[in-house]
Amino acid sequence: MRMVAVLAVAALLTVSACGSGDERRPAAPDTVEVFTWWAEGGEKAGLDALIDRFGQDCAGQRFENGAVAGGAGVNAKQELTGRMTRKDPPDTFQAHAGAELLDYIDAGQVQDLTSAYDSWGLRQAFPTGLIDDLTVNGKIYSVPANVHRANVVWANPAVLKRAGVSGVPRDLPAFLADLATLKAAGVEAPLALGRDWTQLMVLEAVLISDLGAQRFAGLFTGATPWSGADVAAAIADFGRLVAYGNADRDALDWPQAERLLIDGKAGYQVMGDWEAADLTAKGFTGYSWFTFPGNGATFQWLADSFTLATGAPNPDGTRCWLRTVASPEGQRAFNAAKGSIPARTDVSAAGLSLYQQSAMADWKSATQVPSCAHGSACSQGWQSAVNQALTAWSAARDDTALQAALVTAASRFVR
Incomplete structure (x- = not known):
């Protein structure tokens, strides 16, 4: 796993050098730090495909990799907890859609993305059941990149x-x-x-x-x-x-x-x-x-999703990242490399692997738990x-x- 983040350490060193009591990293208006646990194999390949798409969709924005290695995010979640505690959030972080997000929502650590769902047409693109599972007290706080x-x-x-x-x-x-x-x-x-x-x-x-x-x-x-x-x-x-x-x-x-x-x-x-x-x-x-x-x-x-962190240094750039994640092109590029299937129902299965085609058919017909x-x-x-x-x-x-x-x-x- 080569893409292990050292960003938090760098941020702390910067704070020490400046002698400031504010523990947040310096704002970078053209940089979007994306915090994930995708550091090897198909996961890294999927992230790389999204990075390429982000570069096309969001001219003038620079991707900053915040990957922390560890299966299912065990190490990343610990690192993220520390960063949130010291008020040094990444712009966006990966989280599993569903009940896992409740802790972040209850703590006020993620922002409401309901208006983006409306303006980007995501209520029509994602299955109703998935929208229901993502909704907490009438609001939606993350954008799923896939379904596994x-x-x-x-x-x-x-x-x-x-x-x-x-x-x-x-x-x-x-x-x-x-x-x-x-x-x-x-x-x-x-x-x-x-x-x-x-x-x-x-x-x-x-x-x-x-x-x-x-x-x-x-x-x-x-x-x-x-x-x-x-x-x-x-x-x-x-x-x-x-x-x-x-x-x-x-x-x-x-x-x-x-x-x-x-x-x-x-x-x-x-x-x-x-x-x-x-x-x-x-x-x-x-x-x-x-x-x-x-x-x-x-x-x-399960579904990997991305949030807009409360206090994100670059909210505009982050919204562009989220729109890329949600787009048909972004979902196809990401899932073709990662091996999962698109959360959107309007992405063609043509050209995807036999497993993915089978899973897309099952997603539509099987009982979901x-x-x-x-x-x-x-x-x-x-x-x-x-x-x-x-x-x-x-x-x-x-x-x-x-x-x-x-x-x-x-x-x-x-x-």
């Missing part, structure tokens, strides 16, 4: 073939049977796993299989209790899956776990569909994919509590304690 699918299994067909595994498992028991076959054939890690949030993705997929789409979504609205026997059964199924994973899972980020798949040390990995572009960028084209077994026609969604692991279903505080519970479970393997922690987290954060 979380509940996807990626496979190394060569590993499966050598072990005698064929076809797509139709349900969770069949998936567990295939994992057992891989293990018996000597595959080091039948299921490649990473740390906390990547394990949460697996748990959520299992919950969808065991509870169904409607009851799964109800876990984050209070309609479905976390204390139920069906949740307990899902936790047990989750433990059975993890048993087929790599022992160093808690030390790996998702690209490191992905390397097990590429190197033939794993048969499967549960990961969002950004993996397609990342695998291709790394020269591994011999992969296959399928929806997590038992999820049926359920599309677990949000993801806590990626902020569309739960706030950052809730997500953090669940990840901590999973880290504790990974060490102790106490199913009862995990369910109790999930019940406690829901009691704190359900609105």
Whole structure:
């Protein structure tokens, strides 16, 4: 990951040199600092495509890269919290659309973009359901660049073939049977796993299989209790899956776990569909994919979005960046490189990958449910509590304690 930001450090050094009590970086009227966690692979390629488009659309504005490396924004969110606390916001920052934005909205750290939606025609370009999910008390605070699918299994067909595994498992028991076959054939890690949030993705997929789409979504609205026997059964199924994973899972980020798949040390990995572009960028084209077994026609969604930060040094330039992000040209360029699909419904699928064409069709027809692991279903505080519970479970393997922690987290954060 080469594009790690040092901007905050530079800003602090500038403040120290000037001896000022104002901790904001000096205003740069022709510069837009874009804060993301897109620092490698398909994510970086997507960002680069947006930068190129921004240069065409926003003459006279200069892009400043604020990328901070770390899967799903773990490191970036920590850095962003510090910058907001010391009143040194970037012009715009990446956040997952949905409940993750509630913390920023409640803190007054992002500005209302409702008028931009009206003037740019975005209410007609984005699906009504997505607009509804983005709206908080009648206002909209971010512009989605894409839609991703979380509940996807990626496979190394060569590993499966050598072990005698064929076809797509139709349900969770069949998936567990295939994992057992891989293990018996000597595959080091039948299921490649990473740390906390990547394990949460697996748990959520299992919950969808065991509870169904409607009851799964109800876990984050209070309609479905976390204390139920069906949740307990899902936790047990989750433990059975993890048993087929790599022992160093808690030390790996998702690209490191992905390397097990590429190197033939794993048969499967549960990961969002950004993996397609990342695998291709790394020269591994011999992969296959399928929806997590038992999820049926359920599309677990997340969306990367951009905000206008309160106190942004260059609000006009930032609005030009946001308009680029929202435009058909920007969405096509970004998603073609990143491997996600446009949030807009008026962008043609022609020329996109087979996976993207398939996902665009599913987005229109499947039952849509949000993801806590990626902020569309739960706030950052809730997500953090669940990840901590999973880290504790990974060490102790106490199913009862995990369910109790999930019940406690829901009691704190359900609105």
